[in-house]
Every structure is written in structure tokens, then in C-alpha cells.
Amino acid sequence: MLTETRSFPPAPEFAAQANAQAHLYNEAANDRLEFWAHQARTHVTWKTPFTETLDWSNAPVARWFGDGTLNAAYNAVDRHVAAGNGDRVALHFEGEPGDTRTVTYADLQREVSRAANALASLGVTTGDRVVIYLPMIVEAVVAMLACARIGATHSVVFGGFSADALRSRIADAGAKIVITADGGFRRGKASALKPAVDEALTGDSPVEHVVVVRRTGQETAWAEGRDVWWHDITETADIEHTPVWVEAEHPLFILYTSGTTGKPKGILHTTGGYLTQAAYTHYNVFDVKPETDVYWCTADIGWITGHSYVVYGPLLNGATQVIYEGTPDSPHQGRWWEIIEKYKVSLFYTAPTAIRTCMKWGEDIPNKYDLSSLRVLGSVGESINPEAWMWYRRVIGANTAPIVDTWWQTETGAIMISPLPGVTATKPGSAQRPLPGISAEVVNDSAEAVPNGSGGYLVLTEPWPAMLRGIWGDLERYKDTYWSRFEGLYFAGDGAKKDEDGDIWLLGRVDDVMNVSGHRLSTMEIESALVSHDFVAEAAVVGAADDTTGQAVVAFVILREEHAQNAGTAEGSESIQIDLRNHVAKEIGPIAKPRTILVVPELPKTRSGKIMRRLLRDIAENRTVGDATTLADSSVMDLIASGLSSKARS
Structure with a gap:
């Protein structure tokens, strides 16, 4: 504020x-x-x-x-x-x-x-x-x-x-x-x-x-x-x-x-x-x-x-x-x-x-x-x-x-x-101003x-x-x-704003490191843990605003074909999410366990293959999805939205 x-x-x-x-x-x-x-x-x-x-x-x-x-x-x-x-x-x-x-x-x-x-x-x-x-x-x-x-x-x-x-x-x-x-x-x-x-x-x-x-x-x-x-x-x-x-x-x-x-x-x-x-x-x-x-x-x-x-x-x-x-x-x-x-x-x-x-x-x-x-x-x-x-x-x-x-x-x-x-x-x-000497x-x-x-x-x-x-x-x-x-x-990796008095207000991370309960967690480290599970073909992780922890881990996963059918039911989707959460906890620690795991058919990528996590954050925080014109296939966002409407969210 x-x-x-x-x-x-x-x-x-x-x-x-x-x-x-x-x-x-x-x-x-x-x-x-x-x-x-x-x-x-x-x-x-x-x-x-x-x-x-x-x-x-x-x-x-x-x-x-x-x-x-x-x-x-x-x-x-x-x-x-x-x-x-x-x-x-x-x-x-x-x-x-x-x-x-x-x-x-x-x-x-x-x-x-x-x-x-x-x-x-x-x-x-x-x-x-x-x-x-x-x-x-x-x-x-x-x-x-x-x-x-x-x-x-x-x-x-x-x-x-x-x-x-x-x-x-x-x-x-x-x-x-x-x-x-x-x-x-x-x-x-x-x-x-x-x-x-x-x-x-x-x-x-x-x-x-x-x-x-x-x-x-x-x-x-x-x-x-x-x-x-x-x-x-x-x-x-x-x-x-x-x-x-x-x-x-x-x-x-x-x-x-x-x-x-x-x-x-x-x-x-x-x-x-x-x-x-x-x-x-x-x-x-x-x-x-x-x-x-x-x-x-x-x-x-x-x-x-x-x-x-x-x-x-x-x-x-x-x-x-x-x-x-x-x-x-x-x-x-x-x-x-x-x-x-x-x-x-x-x-x-x-x-x-x-x-x-x-x-x-x-x-x-x-x-x-x-x-x-x-x-x-x-x-x-x-x-x-x-x-x-x-x-x-x-x-x-x-x-x-x-x-x-x-x-x-x-x-x-x-x-x-x-x-x-x-x-x-x-x-x-506001954190306000650098200490003397800084x-x-x-x-x-x-x-x-x-x-x-x-x-x-x-x-x-x-x-x-x-x-x-x-x-x-x-x-x-x-x-x-x-x-x-x-x-x-x-470069500290944080965005900030100066108010009219010159006092500093921190705006959060500008890179792909999340801050969960004051603990810095790498999106890539969690993505790597998810992909190491037999169920998962691809994963993208973002930090979403959370009233309690500051940020919470939200994961978007594409399942391997042989497991995708199980995600079509509420019971199967819940079982997969439990397995994946526990897997991340084992690989990294309980603090990295995703709050939400969303099973999606595709991930939004640029022409160079980079995942556009900005758009995924929009979904994770229930915002209107921003500009998707740089995607290799802009219809992916519609595909994700339609897919999520039929999936159970944790």
C-alpha cells in the first residue's frame, strides 16, 4: 500500500x-x-x-x-x-x-x-x-x-x-x-x-x-x-x-x-x-x-x-x-x-x-x-x-x-x-532508508x-x-x-519504489526466486523436483501472493500421457497432487511443498521456448491474463483456461 x-x-x-x-x-x-x-x-x-x-x-x-x-x-x-x-x-x-x-x-x-x-x-x-x-x-x-x-x-x-x-x-x-x-x-x-x-x-x-x-x-x-x-x-x-x-x-x-x-x-x-x-x-x-x-x-x-x-x-x-x-x-x-x-x-x-x-x-x-x-x-x-x-x-x-x-x-x-x-x-x-554507511x-x-x-x-x-x-x-x-x-x-533482485519523501518501499522479487515465509526458494529447483517424478513431463512454478506466507508455491504440470487420464477425475487429480506434493517435500523440504498444483495440457512459451511465468502468475492470482502476443501459440492460454475449468484445485 x-x-x-x-x-x-x-x-x-x-x-x-x-x-x-x-x-x-x-x-x-x-x-x-x-x-x-x-x-x-x-x-x-x-x-x-x-x-x-x-x-x-x-x-x-x-x-x-x-x-x-x-x-x-x-x-x-x-x-x-x-x-x-x-x-x-x-x-x-x-x-x-x-x-x-x-x-x-x-x-x-x-x-x-x-x-x-x-x-x-x-x-x-x-x-x-x-x-x-x-x-x-x-x-x-x-x-x-x-x-x-x-x-x-x-x-x-x-x-x-x-x-x-x-x-x-x-x-x-x-x-x-x-x-x-x-x-x-x-x-x-x-x-x-x-x-x-x-x-x-x-x-x-x-x-x-x-x-x-x-x-x-x-x-x-x-x-x-x-x-x-x-x-x-x-x-x-x-x-x-x-x-x-x-x-x-x-x-x-x-x-x-x-x-x-x-x-x-x-x-x-x-x-x-x-x-x-x-x-x-x-x-x-x-x-x-x-x-x-x-x-x-x-x-x-x-x-x-x-x-x-x-x-x-x-x-x-x-x-x-x-x-x-x-x-x-x-x-x-x-x-x-x-x-x-x-x-x-x-x-x-x-x-x-x-x-x-x-x-x-x-x-x-x-x-x-x-x-x-x-x-x-x-x-x-x-x-x-x-x-x-x-x-x-x-x-x-x-x-x-x-x-x-x-x-x-x-x-x-x-x-x-x-x-x-x-x-x-x-x-x-516501508523499510525507509539505507542505514548510515550503506x-x-x-x-x-x-x-x-x-x-x-x-x-x-x-x-x-x-x-x-x-x-x-x-x-x-x-x-x-x-x-x-x-x-x-x-x-x-x-543488483539485489528486488523491485522497489521511492515515495515522495524518498523513503524506500520494497515491491518483491523481480527474478524467479520466490519468498515463502521469508525463505527464498528457486522456481527451477522445485520444477526440477516435480519433473523428476514419474508422472510429470513438464512443470512451471510461480509464486502467488498469499495472505499468510507472503508468497505461496503454485505449480503448473503437464502429465506424462500414461498418467494424464487419471487426472480426469476429482479422485485421481487429488491423488496425483498429494503424490507430487510429498515428492517435492522429499526432494527439497516441506517448505517447498506447492500450495496448489494445476494439471494443464500445455504451458505458455515464447518462440525461443521460454516459459512466460508472468502469465501463469496472472492465473495463479486470479487476475485477467496479460499480453500474450509474444507467445509462440497464443491459443495456449485459452487451452489452459478451459482445461482448468474442469480440474479440481487443491
Whole structure:
């Protein structure tokens, strides 16, 4: 809703005490590189101080603070203990079954050191890759930090992904170790994780050991000589460990995200610049006061939000935070608000999908709980519609908590566009303006900045510290994917509009990557999964607007001739759709399961054979079909429409 003009100025009493002040914008504009050097010295402890801020001579690969050395785990844990804050709570853990655990910074230092020594005993050394496939438990955070402590590069895979998705990521990263669990708890029951790892490691694999956390106690298959229990190797390990000091550009993690070519991209982030921007943005965007605040980001560590705003950003700032294993509706729909009341959470960061879901459940549920501790609310993963923004502010924030609607990506590493609480007069539905130190613009097809009131493509015009350093093992793909559309500009893949004030409104993806509940999914990856099923001859997938998830997966499939007849009845059509949904879930993961599968006789294609997904989106969103004159056969759209009128839709 780009016509929304209402804005909410910061409360004077909040602004006076806010971490961020308006002068940050001027400081960054006057000397951007010195601004970032100051942030690096303020938020990060360096073993060897850097003397060079940015080397952009090998663009588009940046070197930030390149001659400095540091360690991510030391910055997240040890320095707080050394400063006398070892008794401060780092993590309040809530398991879905109701089990709890409180971990101080001193506790965390001991656990991370033990885990680092345990990994070293298995042969993990600096530069090795470790895949982490865990639920949202304390060991997930410890495992990431233990890898960072010894200079190993971690690659976290979301626990909802399938064995096939896990296999491809293990192989691409060349992982030496996989850290997993017997399972986790979700919606009131234990779900297994270890079987997916076992399946992923069949055949050739670089993995030497699988480390298994005992979480649920369920029966677990075991490969002698390969598998080891987490508790067996950590409980006997030394509690002292000297961190490995690495160069600022040392690879910290690889995180895989969907790409338009089907094969997931291994986004590579290095240490110094990433930590600088993660800590700086967390400190200023959430106005965190480590001595008094309790922070909660609901993201899983399998996504970039969990990396930057569960693990590294909050811990570098010495914050106290909540981590929760389960879903917002288990064992009841007030679970989140119950946790906020219990721990007196003051800073809360979640996704618009979750907010819209809670809206559907009704405001009487959050109204049962004391949410008066909340003072800053955040939104992440996709644009938040103004209606959900207003509900979030009114029902959850009591009309007083500022909302920071943040735009960023796996590739950017940290928040890029967001209001600053205490500084920005917020507008419902707008991410508003680039943070101090970030250079972003909305441009037209000729890479010219559009005037206020116009739309175009969102680009980043200058390098930033937390930017990806490439795609793992494929530098050319990195250049082609992000830097080829506009010369010298990073193209984010999102459309955007500037309102009359110059504030930015995100309009969604302009490529064929869907955003489902904040998770980026490739249309081609899902199409490939569908076509791998015996029933399917051809498939096209689009993202359609969805009130709850932002976008939903809609698939158009042409069945092989021998199966097409079965789709002629409602019963046969439903059976086929169930089979195909389950197949996609197995190949990629449940998050990629199509909401709707439409069996069609043909697909709309141009003369060059390209599927015109724009027309399919029109059908999926029940719009009048747009211009079809460039199709090789324009009658195809009539054929699809007539065919669908006789098919059952899920």
C-alpha cells in the first residue's frame, strides 16, 4: 500500500536515550570508510589491529580490514567474561516440551571451548568445513562458535531440508564433519534428524565423522567408526582452549540459498567485516542495552537471520537473549506471548508471516499476556503489509514500541535498509532508508536513479563490510548473478519504489526466486523436483501472493500421457497432487511443498521456448491474463483456461 502516508515520530523520551543518533548519517556521508573503521574498532576486538579499511581493487570481491586478525568466538564470548560479565545470561533456552536451560557467558565459554577441543580431536583444523544440521537448541549455537574458535568454516543447513538437499550441500562444501541430533521436538512430538544424515551420506562422501546430539532420546541408527555422540566427546574435553587468530578475510561460514539456475548457491562470508556490520546493526537497529534488555529473534539458525541476529550480532554485543525450539502454536497459540511474559523480553524480531498468522488467530490471545516489557519490535524476511504493521504496533507493541522493518539478504550478511528507533519517523510498510554507511538506490533499466514517487530496481552502489565474498567455488557465477545486470552495481533482485519523501518501499522479487515465509526458494529447483517424478513431463512454478506466507508455491504440470487420464477425475487429480506434493517435500523440504498444483495440457512459451511465468502468475492470482502476443501459440492460454475449468484445485 504505497499510498499509506501515516507516520509515527519517535517518542522524545526514547530518542534521548537511543543508541542511534541522527549524526550517524552525517558521519557516514562525510567519510564512509572512516565511519566503518570506527565501527570495526568499536564493536570488534582485534588481536592484530587493521591498518587498511577497504581494498576494492579486485572488485567485485572486497577485502575489509584485511591486515587485521581476530577470532569470532573470542569476540562473541571470551571478551565478555574477561570484562567481568561472565555471570550475565547469554541464552535463555525454551524447549518445545517445556524444558528450559539458562546459559551464562562463562558457561558458554566453557561449552564452546570443550566443543572446539572435541572437534579438534576428530581432526578438524583451520580451514576445514563443518556442516551443522540441528534443531534450535543450545548446542546449535555452541557448534557454530566452536567451529569459529578453531578457524573451521561452518555451513548450517536448516533442519527442515531433506536428505537430498543436505547431500548436495555437504558435497559442494566438501564437509569433513556433520553435527546433527537424533531429532528435535515440533508440534508436540519428536521428529528425527539423524536418518536424513544417514541417507545423505550414502555413496561417496567427504564426511569422516557424524557427531550426534542426544535431544529426543529416540532410537538412532549407528555407523560404528563414523558416528560419535556429542556428549561423549565434549563432556571429557578440556574446558580451556586458545582461540585460533585468523585474518579478517578468513571464511567464517558458507550458507546455501536458492538460485535461479536450480543449484543452490553457497554464499561465502568472511570474518572481520561480517562481524563488524552484524554487531553495529544489532546495536543500533534494535537499540540493545546489554545490561537490561532481553532480546528474542524467532529465526532458526539455518537461515541468515539466525546467523546474524541470533548468534553473532547479539553475542558480540553481550546481550541476553531467548532461543526457542518450537512453533508459535505449540502447545497453544499463545506460546510466544507466554515466553515474552516469562522472560520480560524487550526486543522482539520476527517475520511478517508469523505476524499475519497471529492476526488470524485473534488479538484476544496476546491480550491474555503481559507484553509491557516490549520496547522495540522488528520485522524481517519480506515486506510487511501496512495492515500487519499496524496490528503489530497496536496489539503487540501497545502503540508505543517502534517497529524496525528491515531489508537485507543472505548475500548482504546484515541489515541494509531500516528505520533507526529514536531517529526515524516510521511509516507502516516501508523499510525507509539505507542505514548510515550503506549506499542504496532505486534505478531504472539504464541504471539511472529514479525520482521520488517512481519505481525500479533496488541496487547497492558501494561495497559494505558484511557483503558476501563470492559463491563457494564459483567466482564467475557470483559475478554473473549479482554484478552483470548493471555495471558496477550490486543488483539485489528486488523491485522497489521511492515515495515522495524518498523513503524506500520494497515491491518483491523481480527474478524467479520466490519468498515463502521469508525463505527464498528457486522456481527451477522445485520444477526440477516435480519433473523428476514419474508422472510429470513438464512443470512451471510461480509464486502467488498469499495472505499468510507472503508468497505461496503454485505449480503448473503437464502429465506424462500414461498418467494424464487419471487426472480426469476429482479422485485421481487429488491423488496425483498429494503424490507430487510429498515428492517435492522429499526432494527439497516441506517448505517447498506447492500450495496448489494445476494439471494443464500445455504451458505458455515464447518462440525461443521460454516459459512466460508472468502469465501463469496472472492465473495463479486470479487476475485477467496479460499480453500474450509474444507467445509462440497464443491459443495456449485459452487451452489452459478451459482445461482448468474442469480440474479440481487443491
